[in-house]
Amino acid sequence: MPKKGGKHAEMGKETQAPCKRAKVEAACSPSVMSFESPDSLFGSLISPIKQEVFFREYWEQKPLLVQRNAPRLAAYYQSLFQLSDLKELCSQGLYYGRDVNICRCVNGKKKVLNKEGRVNYMQLKKDFDQKKATIQFHQPQRFKEELWKIQEKLECYFGSLVGSNVYITPQGSQGLPPHYDDVEVFILQLEGEKHWRLYKPTVHLAREYNVESEDRIGNPTHEFVLKPGDLLYFPRGTIHQADTPLGTSYSTHVTISTYQNNSWGDFLLDTIPGLVFETAKEDVALRTSIPRQLLMQVDIADSTEKLSSLLRRLADRVENTRELRSSDMKKDFIMNRLPPCLGCEADLLTPGGKLPKIDSKIRLQFRDHAVVTVEPDQENSVSGPTPPSPAWAGSAGEHDAWELLYWRETHMMGTEDEAASEEGTSQTHGLRFPLSHLDALKQIWSSSAVCVKELKLISDEEKENLALSLWTECLIEVI
Numbered sequence: 094m095p096k097k098g099g100k101h102a103e104m105g106k107e108t109q110a111p112c113k114r115a116k117v118e119a120a121c122s123p124s125v126m127s128f129e130s131p132d133s134l135f136g137s138l139i140s141p142i143k144q145e146v147f148f149r150e151y152w153e154q155k156p157l158l159v160q161r162n163a164p165r166l167a168a169y170y171q172s173l174f175q176l177s178d179l180k181e182l183c184s185q186g187l188y189y190g191r192d193v194n195i196c197r198c199v200n201g202k203k204k205v206l207n208k209e210g211r212v213n214y215m216q217l218k219k220d221f222d223q224k225k226a227t228i229q230f231h232q233p234q235r236f237k238e239e240l241w242k243i244q245e246k247l248e249c250y251f252g253s254l255v256g257s258n259v260y261i262t263p264q265g266s267q268g269l270p271p272h273y274d275d276v277e278v279f280i281l282q283l284e285g286e287k288h289w290r291l292y293k294p295t296v297h298l299a300r301e302y303n304v305e306s307e308d309r310i311g312n313p314t315h316e317f318v319l320k321p322g323d324l325l326y327f328p329r330g331t332i333h334q335a336d337t338p339l340g341t342s343y344s345t346h347v348t349i350s351t352y353q354n355n356s357w358g359d360f361l362l363d364t365i366p367g368l369v370f371e372t373a374k375e376d377v378a379l380r381t382s383i384p385r386q387l388l389m390q391v392d393i394a395d396s397t398e399k400l401s402s403l404l405r406r407l408a409d410r411v412e413n414t415r416e417l418r419s420s421d422m423k424k425d426f427i428m429n430r431l432p433p434c435l436g437c438e439a440d441l442l443t444p445g446g447k448l449p450k451i452d453s454k455i456r457l458q459f460r461d462h463a464v465v466t467v468e469p470d471q472e473n474s475v476s477g478p479t480p481p482s483p484a485w486a487g488s489a490g491e492h493d494a495w496e497l498l499y500w501r502e503t504h505m506m507g508t509e510d511e512a513a514s515e516e517g518t519s520q521t522h523g524l525r526f527p528l529s530h531l532d533a534l535k536q537i538w539s540s541s542a543v544c545v546k547e548l549k550l551i552s553d554e555e556k557e558n559l560a561l562s563l564w565t566e567c568l569i570e571v572i
Contacts, residue, residue, distance in 0.1 A: 131250035167322035227268025249461035267336035276350035284345035292332035299330035449560035
């Protein structure tokens with residue numbers, strides 16, 4: 094999955110599982126996607142499977158194939174991305190490696206056929222027709238608004254970054270060798286047909302991408318052909334390969350992926366340092382010295398009992414706390430997710446309507462794109478024992494339309510901001526307030542509507558100023 098959302102390599106192929114039912118045939122044509130809410134969008138994506146059934150029986154467990162005979166849905170899927178879109182997209186300035194990869198599976202290995210620099214459409218089409226190369230288009234949501242809408246809603250639904258790649262493969266050809274990925278995968282067949290083979294994982298819920306040799310993976314557990322309108326899901330770690338069968342001029346599918354580095358292990362790595370830091374302020378056991386020469390030893394067996402005791406003290410602390418402070422995971426999600434796709438409602442990003450007063454009733458806009466975080470004050474040293482301050486952070490609302498467009502066009506692509514984040518020099522997007530405002534911010538976030546005078550602040554002036562600050566940045570509206 095490309096960085097942040099996916100190295101989405103071709104994932105997916107199903108076959109007849111002897112002991113687990115992974116194939117579901119839709120009894121009736123599902124309706125076209127519902128964008129009313131993140132929940133309704135995901136429900137329409139996996140229809141006719143119910144969400145509770147999906148998460149109970151399939152999520153992180155086994156593949157799901159939904160084969161549909163639904164012309165209306167097939168037509169909608171085709172509108173998401175077509176081979177014919179490439180000519181116009183190439184004219185916008187695409188580059189090999191960054192935007193497009195050209196590849197083919199040769200003798201079980203991926204052969205990259207990229208040229209240098211800017212993509213020329215005629216050369217791209219020549220490689221596709223004559224070399225039977227697969228065109229891999231990175232993060233098409235940057236250019237296709239309907240994919241933007243889908244992925245933005247899915248990011249709200251999962252609370253995790255969602256990336257995508259489009260794969261266009263000519264008949265009788267295969268782009269990628271058997272492999273597994275580190276992401277949860279949803280495949281939508283857009284044009285033509287694709288023959289898939291899935292295999293038993295060698296690494297369940299894998300944390301990295303890896304190619305597997307044919308002699309190691311055995312026989313497929315699932316094998317099938319995807320047609321336009323069909324959907325395939327499989328968990329990270331599922332070994333898969335796909336080819337376009339003879340008789341089909343070409344196949345186009347989009348791979349939508351999520352949950353990269355989003356496990357309990359990742360969350361613990363993110364939150365435990367802060368937990369240790371905060372606990373050590375109050376627990377002298379964590380402030381006592383380690384044994385002499387411990388750092389010089391190879392075997393620390395003599396210290397394991399002490400470490401176990403300290404870990405139990407941390408576990409007790411977790412059981413008695415209501416909030417674990419995520420450090421990097423939450424920032425990464427907030428700063429790199431897609432902005433809301435507002436369409437004709439882009440004027441929501443311009444302050445308008447009544448100013449909030451002390452007697453006004455207000456409500457939060459872009460609820461799915463707002464979060465309250467508590468983090469070290471950036472004016473002081475982050476590494477020291479500095480007093481925390483809350484920040485109202487979000488990927489929308491406090492940015493104008495140009496910034497939202499910029500964020501969309503860099504989504505999942507890796508930017509200078511991302512490099513700064515990895516170096517610890519970036520700043521979280523959003524508004525910052527004193528710690529005394531934390532309860533009032535949580536009150537606004539958790540309420541469908543709230544009166545300004547009921548905000549949990551001491552003075553009316555503080556209440557009005559908070560409301561005005563949020564209103565100016567289009568984060569609230571007066572109702």
